[in-house]
Amino acid sequence: MARGHALIVDDSSTARIILARLLERADLTTRGVASAEEGLTQLREEAFDLVFLDHLLPGMNGLEALDVIKADSELRHIPVFMYTSQSAERYRQDAKARGAAGVIGKQVDREQLLTTIEAILTDASTFPSLSPIENNTGELLEQSYTRRLTGRLATLEIAYEETHDELRQLRKSVALLEAMHQEGLDRQRNRLKWLAIGSIAGLAGIVLFFSLELRDLSILLESLNGQLAVMQEIVGSLVELEEVSRQ
Numbered sequence: 028m029a030r031g032h033a034l035i036v037d038d039s040s041t042a043r044i045i046l047a048r049l050l051e052r053a054d055l056t057t058r059g060v061a062s063a064e065e066g067l068t069q070l071r072e073e074a075f076d077l078v079f080l081d082h083l084l085p086g087m088n089g090l091e092a093l094d095v096i097k098a099d100s101e102l103r104h105i106p107v108f109m110y111t112s113q114s115a116e117r118y119r120q121d122a123k124a125r126g127a128a129g130v131i132g133k134q135v136d137r138e139q140l141l142t143t144i145e146a147i148l149t150d151a152s153t154f155p156s157l158s159p160i161e162n163n164t165g166e167l168l169e170q171s172y173t174r175r176l177t178g179r180l181a182t183l184e185i186a187y188e189e190t191h192d193e194l195r196q197l198r199k200s201v202a203l204l205e206a207m208h209q210e211g212l213d214r215q216r217n218r219l220k221w222l223a224i225g226s227i228a229g230l231a232g233i234v235l236f237f238s239l240e241l242r243d244l245s246i247l248l249e250s251l252n253g254q255l256a257v258m259q260e261i262v263g264s265l266v267e268l269e270e271v272s273r274q
Contacts, residue, residue, distance in 0.1 A: 030148050031076035035059040036066035053144045063092035070102055082111035097126035
């Protein structure tokens with residue numbers, strides 16, 4: 028059974044997928060929506076343990092949605108993280124002043140995110156900040172770079188998996204289109220075949236019709252020739268009778 032349920036509000040489907048994959052590794056189920064208005068509707072219809080809210084959204088922006096959440100007595104207890112490319116310290120302070128639990132960059136540090144989620148899900152009184160680490164000591168700076176590199180590698184890994192899935196779906200679509208195209212060609216061939224058969228049958232019928240007509244015409248001509256011969260004999264007989272009478 029999942030340890031929690033998270034709402035991801037981001038108009039970028041890629042960003043939603045990447046964060047959802049990271050949260051799945053923390054044993055969280057997720058639901059993604061593309062606008063703040065949709066997110067607020069989902070929050071009132073389902074129970075969520077965490078909210079990840081982008082800043083730039085169509086319609087209401089992320090901070091405005093955060094104000095609505097924190098002003099609602101039934102929703103204000105849900106930890107809300109701004110999941111955004113905004114990185115200015117002033118923006119972070121403004122988000123936290125409005126009640127955000129933290130600000131997460133789109134190039135998220137996976138280990139730090141999972142640690143924070145673990146603290147929240149175990150009801151810790153405090154949890155680590157997700158702000159960039161700034162320290163003058165070489166060891167801490169190296170750890171910061173390592174975590175950031177790990178997070179970016181994880182993002183690339185998820186992006187690769189998503190691209191692989193999209194390519195697989197594309198291959199299926201191409202195969203389906205090829206099958207449909209082949210089926211269309213087969214139907215066209217069948218139509219042409221039956222059209223050719225029909226044309227040949229029609230031509231044979233016409234030839235047969237004219238053959239019968241020619242036969243009837245030949246019979247008629249033979250009959251006329253016979254009648255003509257009889258008339259010639261009659262005319263010849265009349266001529267002979269006339270000559271006899273004159274003598």
